[in-house]
Amino acid sequence: MSDPATPAPDWPALLQQGTGTVQAAFRRLVERTRHYQGYSPDLVWGDLQTRAYAEEVLRLVVDLHDVPRDIEAGAAERTARARYLGKDGRTYHVLLGEQALLTGIGGPDVMRPQLEHLLDALSLPGLTLGVIPARARLTVYPGDGFGIFDGTRVEVEGYRGGETITDGRVGLFHRAFDRLRTSAVYGEDARALITSALRAVRPRP
Known part of the structure; x- marks a missing residue:
């Protein structure tokens, strides 16, 4: 279990050392x-990103952020998180907004295999994957993406960098997640949304 008493990493300082350093620290958190x-x-959730998609995001x-361009090292660490699934x-x-299926990361040659990978992921053991349709009625306002680790630690990412939360605000993210998931679809309905996004990607010439 992740330990909330462990000092939170200084993500901005780590980022200045390169994406490999940041992603290695994050992988160790995922491992625990x-x-x-x-x-x-x-965006597609990091643990389900293909190598090409992860490289484009990084x-x-x-x-x-104008930091060291160790993209390959960062992508290797990010995709290594999938081994724990x-x-x-x-x-x-995991909840994905429908927009995550549509955001054009790397163009069709990157998005096509990424969406195919998501379809395969629907049957992964231990993974519950929901998609929130773009026109679904929400019961909470949309916010930044976040992850809750063992119920006691939240990681939030955005333009400002990463933020680690272990105080009373963790409960706020639990409430937000519970409300977001009421708007999500699962199983065959989620598969249909991913398949629709895949069909919309331009075919190879």
Whole structure:
């Protein structure tokens, strides 16, 4: 179980050392975690990113923040998190906004295999994957993506960088997640949304 007493990493300082350092620290957090809940409104959740998709996302990060361009190292660490899915009783409940299926990361040649990978992921053990349709009625206002680790620690990411929360605000994210999931669809309904997004990606010439 992740330990809320462990000092939170200084994500901005780590980022200045390169994406490999940040992603390695995050992978170690994922390794310690047994139960995870997360919300990703406009990007595919990190643990389900293909290598090409992860590289494109991290390229956008280093270009914005002007940090070392160790993109391959960062992508290797990010995609390594997938090894923990379904292992040793770990559970993951992940919500994607429909926009995450549509955001054009890397163009069709990156998005096509990424969406195919999401379809395969629907049957992964220990993973509950929901999609919030773009026109679904929400019972909470949309916010930044976040992850809840073992119920006691929240990681939030945005332009401002990463933020680690272990105080009383953790309960706020539990409430937000519970309300967001009431708007999500699962199983065949989620598969239909992913398949629709895949069909919309331009075919290869």
